[in-house]
Amino acid sequence: MSKTLALILFALSSLPALSSETSAHDEHHLPHGRHHISVFLGTTDLEGNTGFTQGIDYEYRINGLIGLGGVAEYxxxxxxxxxxxxxxxxxxxxxxILQVGPGFEHGDEEDVFVTRFGALYEFEFGKYTISPQVHFDDHTGSEDAVVYGIAFGFSF
Incomplete structure (x- = not known):
């Protein structure tokens, strides 16, 4: 797991170099704004249990390639x-879109460190989006989870 964390930290440390130049080209490809928020509805498979999952996702688009944000799911x-x-x-x-990031999961029995690896495909309709997605959540010292579903969002 420490290799995974090291890889994520290395990737995130290179983001300032990728985002240092904001150009008119980026503005052209982000016509509805740099902020994107979405509501996620889906399913989590964990240790033989399957549960309805709901969440919210925020992203700030640094440029046409990279966005940074946060995810909260229940x-x-x-x-x-x-x-x-x-x-x-x-x-x-x-x-x-590929999504990667560290976090934690808080359950009834334990709290665990999570590393998420995911993919989604964002369909745009003006400033609105629909994105089917699938994520693999690597839990440190516990069973891993697969989260899949669809998100409905908008840019501003």
Whole structure:
């Protein structure tokens, strides 16, 4: 797990270099603003339990490639846990986004460190978005989880 954390910290440390130049080109590709917020509805699979999951996601688009933000999700159905994450969104091409970030999960029985690796595809309709997504949550010292669903958002 320490290798995973080191990789994430290295990737996040390179973000200032990637984001240092904001150009008119970036403004052209972010016509609805640098802020994006979305509501997530989906499912979490953890230790044989499947629970309805709801959450909220905020992203600040540094440029056309990188966004930084946070995720807060709550899983029901026998899981009963909050997951809070700081994430980097890497906007690859035509709506394909990779998401990675550290965080923690607070459940009834324990608190664990989480590393999220995910992918989503963002369909844009003006300033509004719909994005199906799937995430793998690596839990330190505990069973890992898969979170999947759809998010509805908007840029401003």
């Amino acid at each position: 899983a029901l159905g026998g899981i009963e846990a909050w997951t809070i994450l700081a994430v980097a969104d890497i906007h690859l091409k035509n709506g394909l």
